[in-house]
Amino acid sequence: MNRATSVSPTFAIASDLQVNRMGYGAMRLTGQPGNFGPYADWESGQALLRRAVELGINFIDTAEAYGPGFNEELIASALHPYSGNLTIATKGGIDKPAPDNIRTNGNPENLRRGCEASLRRLKRDRIDLYQLHRPDPQVPFADSVGALAELQREGKIRHIGLSNVTLAQLEEARQIVAIASVQNRFSINDRTGEDILDYCTQHNIAFIPWGPLGANPLKQGTPLAKTEGILADIAMQHHVKPNQIALAWLLHRAPNIVLIPGTTTISHLEENIAAAAIQLNPDEVKIVSE
Template sequence: MTTPALSWLLGGDLPIHRLGYGAMRLCAQPGNFGPYPDWEGGKRLLRRAVELGINFIDTAHPYGPGWNEELIGEALAPYPTGVIVTTKGGVEKTGPGEVFADGSPASLRRFCEGSLQRLKLDCLPLYQLHRPDPQVPFAKSVGALAALKSEGKIRHAGLSNVTLAQVEEARTIVPIASVQNRYNLQEHGDDAVVDYCAQHNIAYLPWGPLAAKPFAPEAPLAQGSGVLAQVASELGATAGQVALAWLLHRSPNIILIPGTTSIAHLEENVAAAKIQLSDAQFATLSSAQG
């Protein structure tokens, strides 16, 4: 299932597979801190993702920090035509539980340059402000993305963990290509941002699509119960696949980035793109889980 409407993200006419991959979990645990212990296995998983047709892979500087980008660069560069890796800057991590925003223009420039090097790229296809920094005026952080774009270090600017007002403000400074906020079948708090992005042809990348908490291995929506389990059994699918299919049905500008460390789960998640929910199933799921 591809989305021609968002093909401009790839810089051309190539369609994006709406089922992408979030690489965050390919780090040491706890806290996504340190290199992924099964380094060669991580590379195999990333290559399998591309073989399965995934061409949108999400990472960020603080995953590792740096190690996740390093792994992706080693596994996939030079990137096959039409495959993009999107990354983020604006968060620093100094230990498994020590994470803080750092959105000053100087830091964003430094993070961006590090990401370019680790991902083995001359230009980042999509660079997202990881989260607004309460110590830095939001317009200054977004202005830093605009400067990186005008210098050709990034092709598109995106945002993460932002409000609708912040998306609107950012768009007065630089075109915004994507928004990445937490959103899934159980957590609909960001409905207005999803709809605003759809209206303005901005990609929406829901993080935690299976409702996993950032540093916990459990994915509640992959377990499934009640209506979710019932719809899954009607469709001969798993609960996780139905939760992903619900997001794809929710809005055409949504690109999914579920995370996994398992090739079997990766294959199962990609197959969710083939599941077609009826409008009735979509409505039942929305009201039961919302």
């Protein structure tokens, strides 16, 4: 089925938060392995972030778990004082004492601690978009969402988002507080979250796909598989690369998709940004969608 829509250069995450639909995911600007510790080349990380903003990116996604904390510090060191239209989204609700020790922690006390720590590291009085990184099976979901609602009432959070949630959890959260965004895994090769994407589109909620190029989170850079040949053929017609077509398809798939592909090189950053200008025709969108 052809679900193509016209590609808009911006999306209003909320009435007061208009962002360009090609953003940047900063996770990879951390130590390795396991996105643990500070980024090895701090100065090049700063340069990449500054170049992203120069090229028009005004939505940057990070999380307390990236580092943990060092990724937020790198963003602040590169971009503070921030330009007026720059939106920085971060996430809380995960403890990460070691690269291979990642614990979900959605306790209200931990979410408060994490939010306040992110505020300090990012040098902000209020976080534009604060997302629950992952539901905690040991904590009632409503308690975690309620904690974010309380932080919003206190003025520490501007808008609330969710990540790695089911459709039922999203609907439950919306009974408690307005939800501005959902960040779930979604790509050409992994469309298991299509019901959530369609729901978000219907309700004008930003959908921020992680792994937009189908990468395995445990092995970054895993290439696209099922549609590789199709993407290559379309890419040849547009004189671009297959990964750029994959990103362009996502932008055509729904008008509320905001992309956050990550990279550690400026050349790859520029390549990703160029994908936002690719205009796929309806037949091209259809063949990839099938």
